[in-house]
Amino acid sequence: MASPSNQEAKIIDGKAIAQTIRSEIAAEVRALSEKYGKVPGLAVVILGTRKDSQSYVSMKRKACAEVGIKSFDVDLPEHVSEAEVINRVHELNAHPEVHGWGCLLRCLWLHKFALTPIIKVATSTGILVQLPLPKHINEEKVLGEISIEKDVDGFHPLNIGKLAMKGREPLYLPCTPKGCLELLSRSGISIKGKKAVVVGRSNIVGLPVALLLLKADATVSIVHSRTDSPECIIREADIVIAAAGQAMMIKGSWIKPGAAVIDVGTNAIDDKSKKSGYRLVGDVDFQEACKVAGWVTPVPGGVGPMTVAMLLRNTLDGAKRVIEQ
Amino acid sequence: MASPSNQEAKIIDGKAIAQTIRSEIAAEVRALSEKYGKVPGLAVVILGTRKDSQSYVSMKRKACAEVGIKSFDVDLPEHVSEAEVINRVHELNAHPEVHGWGCLLRCLWLHKFALTPIIKVATSTGILVQLPLPKHINEEKVLGEISIEKDVDGFHPLNIGKLAMKGREPLYLPCTPKGCLELLSRSGISIKGKKAVVVGRSNIVGLPVALLLLKADATVSIVHSRTDSPECIIREADIVIAAAGQAMMIKGSWIKPGAAVIDVGTNAIDDKSKKSGYRLVGDVDFQEACKVAGWVTPVPGGVGPMTVAMLLRNTLDGAKRVIEQ
Numbered sequence: 001m002a003s004p005s006n007q008e009a010k011i012i013d014g015k016a017i018a019q020t021i022r023s024e025i026a027a028e029v030r031a032l033s034e035k036y037g038k039v040p041g042l043a044v045v046i047l048g049t050r051k052d053s054q055s056y057v058s059m060k061r062k063a064c065a066e067v068g069i070k071s072f073d074v075d076l077p078e079h080v081s082e083a084e085v086i087n088r089v090h091e092l093n094a095h096p097e098v099h100g101w102g103c104l105l106r107c108l109w110l111h112k113f114a115l116t117p118i119i120k121v122a123t124s125t126g127i128l129v130q131l132p133l134p135k136h137i138n139e140e141k142v143l144g145e146i147s148i149e150k151d152v153d154g155f156h157p158l159n160i161g162k163l164a165m166k167g168r169e170p171l172y173l174p175c176t177p178k179g180c181l182e183l184l185s186r187s188g189i190s191i192k193g194k195k196a197v198v199v200g201r202s203n204i205v206g207l208p209v210a211l212l213l214l215k216a217d218a219t220v221s222i223v224h225s226r227t228d229s230p231e232c233i234i235r236e237a238d239i240v241i242a243a244a245g246q247a248m249m250i251k252g253s254w255i256k257p258g259a260a261v262i263d264v265g266t267n268a269i270d271d272k273s274k275k276s277g278y279r280l281v282g283d284v285d286f287q288e289a290c291k292v293a294g295w296v297t298p299v300p301g302g303v304g305p306m307t308v309a310m311l312l313r314n315t316l317d318g319a320k321r322v323i324e325q
Numbered sequence: 326m327a328s329p330s331n332q333e334a335k336i337i338d339g340k341a342i343a344q345t346i347r348s349e350i351a352a353e354v355r356a357l358s359e360k361y362g363k364v365p366g367l368a369v370v371i372l373g374t375r376k377d378s379q380s381y382v383s384m385k386r387k388a389c390a391e392v393g394i395k396s397f398d399v400d401l402p403e404h405v406s407e408a409e410v411i412n413r414v415h416e417l418n419a420h421p422e423v424h425g426w427g428c429l430l431r432c433l434w435l436h437k438f439a440l441t442p443i444i445k446v447a448t449s450t451g452i453l454v455q456l457p458l459p460k461h462i463n464e465e466k467v468l469g470e471i472s473i474e475k476d477v478d479g480f481h482p483l484n485i486g487k488l489a490m491k492g493r494e495p496l497y498l499p500c501t502p503k504g505c506l507e508l509l510s511r512s513g514i515s516i517k518g519k520k521a522v523v524v525g526r527s528n529i530v531g532l533p534v535a536l537l538l539l540k541a542d543a544t545v546s547i548v549h550s551r552t553d554s555p556e557c558i559i560r561e562a563d564i565v566i567a568a569a570g571q572a573m574m575i576k577g578s579w580i581k582p583g584a585a586v587i588d589v590g591t592n593a594i595d596d597k598s599k600k601s602g603y604r605l606v607g608d609v610d611f612q613e614a615c616k617v618a619g620w621v622t623p624v625p626g627g628v629g630p631m632t633v634a635m636l637l638r639n640t641l642d643g644a645k646r647v648i649e650q
Contacts, residue, residue, distance in 0.1 A: 156486075157493060158482055158486055159486070160489050160490055161482030161483055161486030161487070163486075164482075165482055165528045166526065166528050166532070167465070201539060203491050207489060207490065207539075217549075217551040220546065223544050224542075224544070227544040228544075233544070
């Protein structure tokens with residue numbers, strides 16, 4: 001059993017780190033635009049009017065605008081056919097460059113109204129399809145149609161396969177897992193030779209983050225809903241990635257003193273003291289973890305902001321591969 | 326520390342299990358041939374004259390013949406260009422059906438010399454490129470050119486990606502990992518909820534077997550050359566898959582009493598008592614393991630024969646998908 005240390009854990013400020021990364025990206029986009037007269041683009045495809053999806057999408061579009069990435073809105077009705085969605089994806093795949101008035105105006109500003117570079121204005125686009133899709137649409141089929149060169153979410157099975165395999169490099173890493181590793185590295189936490197445990201095995205977080213940690217030479221264990229006594233394995237780990245979607249399941253006594261704890265969970269629990277009637281908590285009992293861990297991420301303000309920052313990073317990197325080739 | 330049990334481990338006889346599987350495959354091939362007048366085919370591509378590769382290839386071709394699978398020999402010289410190898414792979418990809426005298430003669434026999442089904446004789450082929458390839462050939466590039474419908478080795482990154490992802494199914498599972506799980510299931514060892522450890526993380530065995538165990542609901546840990554004190558993790562495991570390529574590294578004291586130990590290692594060590602001057606041993610100290618484990622595979626005669634049996638199984642399953650569609 002872990003004995004609480006006297007020292008409080010360092011809080012990893014994901015919001016601040018994400019902001020630093022967004023400034024770095026903005027500077028690179030500016031440099032790219034000045035050198036080549038081109039900015040990266042991101043086509044954000046959304047189906048229907050789910051409130052949570054719309055709020056994520058507007059957050060992503062706003063983040064793009066802030067760093068100078070041109071986002072293209074593809075808003076489709078809830079009842080659009082699968083064939084039509086795939087058609088739109090094919091159209092976006094085929095677009096090597098996209099011109100638009102928004103882009104032109106931004107570039108006028110970026111280039112201080114000098115006209116020469118504007119003539120070259122063009123955008124190489126990543127494609128993001130906001131999940132979940134309505135039930136009548138086959139998610140696997142739609143995501144599988146996105147060209148892997150534009151799969152900035154990194155969810156294409158070919159990208160995942162290359163992520164899994166030694167000696168292969170995917171074109172894009174999934175954003176949340178990449179964000180977790182970035183939080184570790186920017187906090188000075190080394191991975192090589194460390195014992196890491198991943199709690200959860202989803203396609204979006206648990207599985208790819210386990211593969212990333214393995215590639216970074218950690219000894220990796222994956223625990224999940226079928227695991228008896230996960231605390232026995234978690235207690236041995238120097239690095240804990242919590243991505244189970246279970247509010248505060250990881251107690252302070254489950255954590256090895258001094259461990260780095262990255263909490264990916266975002267769970268709404270009832271809280272009558274709030275106007276909304278709920279508050280967000282992670283998969284880790286944050287108060288308890290603070291007394292035992294060496295580092296811990298808060299929820300909100302930990303991994304969440306990193307996901308969007310990594311999406312911008314992927315979009316920029318994809319555009320650089322095309323523009324600088 | 327594990328205390329030796331009084332009971333000796335059950336030896337898992339891979340040779341006998343593989344023989345049973347080969348008989349099952351032969352019966353299915355016969356049934357397919359009788360019903361459709363078609364047999365599965367396997368194109369085995371080999372470059373150069375490496376003795377070990379040639380011996381593996383001739384073993385595979387012989388195994389095909391025994392179960393009624395038609396093998397096609399593609400023997401290329403050591404110094405063939407990469408472009409030429411890729412050309413041959415493309416030709417094989419394009420072959421929906423292959424006719425040949427060998428096939429015709431076998432079918433004459435299978436159909437007791439009745440002529441009607443012979444007219445339909447055709448073979449849907451899997452493609453296997455024997456590794457390693459000569460140094461001037463890019464292995465990743467060549468393997469990536471094999472159509473995933475024909476990738477009976479299961480090494481294409483798209484197949485590995487689908488193996489990794491929840492809710493996705495690859496067309497083929499890599500042969501050795503699939504053989505390990507078949508040994509467990511045919512020995513009555515359940516996986517769900519068990520603690521499994523994989524020693525080694527190669528693309529061919531360690532990594533895919535870890536992904537398979539995870540999909541089968543085991544709690545999975547992967548230890549490797551960068552792991553400190555792997556014995557501490559191995560000692561907790563109900564199922565050990567040893568695929569490190571280190572002769573007898575896993576001692577009896579590393580094994581949990583009653584665990585199932587699958588030894589994938591095949592290492593040659595000096596043995597002056599043998600005419601050849603060497604003998605083959607696994608990654609596990611077999612004599613010690615026998616005193617502690619519940620089940621253990623010998624080397625040779627454990628996992629080895631299963632790899633070829635699973636290659637035949639994959640080839641048959643691929644052909645059935647085409648023929649029965």
